[in-house]
Amino acid sequence: MNSLIGLWLFTSIIYHDTPAPRPNPDLMMTFKFSESESVLHYYRKNQPGFCERTATYTYDGQTLHQTITAVHEGNADFCDKDPDMQMGAVSETPVVLKDGKIHMQLKLGEEDITYIWDPYAPVR
Template identity: 30%
Template sequence: MFFTRQIFISLSVFFSFLGASHGSSIMGEMHDSREMPEVPEVGENRDPLHPPEWLGRWHYVRYIYQGQENPNLNPNLLVTFEFKADGTDILRWYRRNEEGFCERRGEWRFDTGFFIDKVTWVNPRNASECSLDQDMHQDHVSSTPARIAREELWLYMSMGGDEFTMIWEHVKAPQNRAIPRRQVRVSRFDYAAHWSRESSLPPLPR
């Protein structure tokens, strides 16, 4: 369940949180079989596309490399991507029981099969190694082939010329269901009779 050393070297700082060495970007080298479109600025005069099935929080759970599906290399690593209807997103990761984290905010859209994301804010309290990841740089723009299948988000990337797919699981938000007001029947309780029965019981042994 381990990458080769060469794969570790080519991964991003995100995977350095897995215990790997640093690379270029959490998003890696974005590509698919189609020619990559020119990435437009997120703030242009057009409405970004924000499909409702994207909204909410996603947890990174596993990956596919060289046709083999593998679980998260480090179960203590927590990585979340949160997409909001206003076109903003939040990317965070950290490891349980260890200091340090990486966090940034961005503007996103899903357009013609590509997840387009622009970093708009980087947490100044990030761990120092976060800056080695370009996806933690202000104004960095990425374009990643993506799709949603069975309530999972698949991000398709390239690593060493091979396809590398990150798979994220949708975290269901608890539904705020209205709790019906219970009808409580108030009855008159005969405390005098109750205590008289209690007093008639034999004393407890000492």
């Protein structure tokens, strides 16, 4: 079974080995993984528009390999500036599961920043 399968919510970061809340609390971002596809969706509270894309992926326990196969036709104009919203883009991202959360290492300029994704459990 693929350990990434499910819906994940971006909740915090680790920067310079220090945990911190999301830099922008209005940014709502989810990652949904099925057996072979991932869907990244985000929007900002109190701002119109969203960005969403679908990718095929593989995960070897250390690296998430993705190829974007579709971008949502309703994406806001600002999505064009996001390299992760470009049709056909390929990425290899260091990812580990730790304490039941996804730790995704990304670049911020020349520095590393770790995005923390918690399993999404909607309030009932």
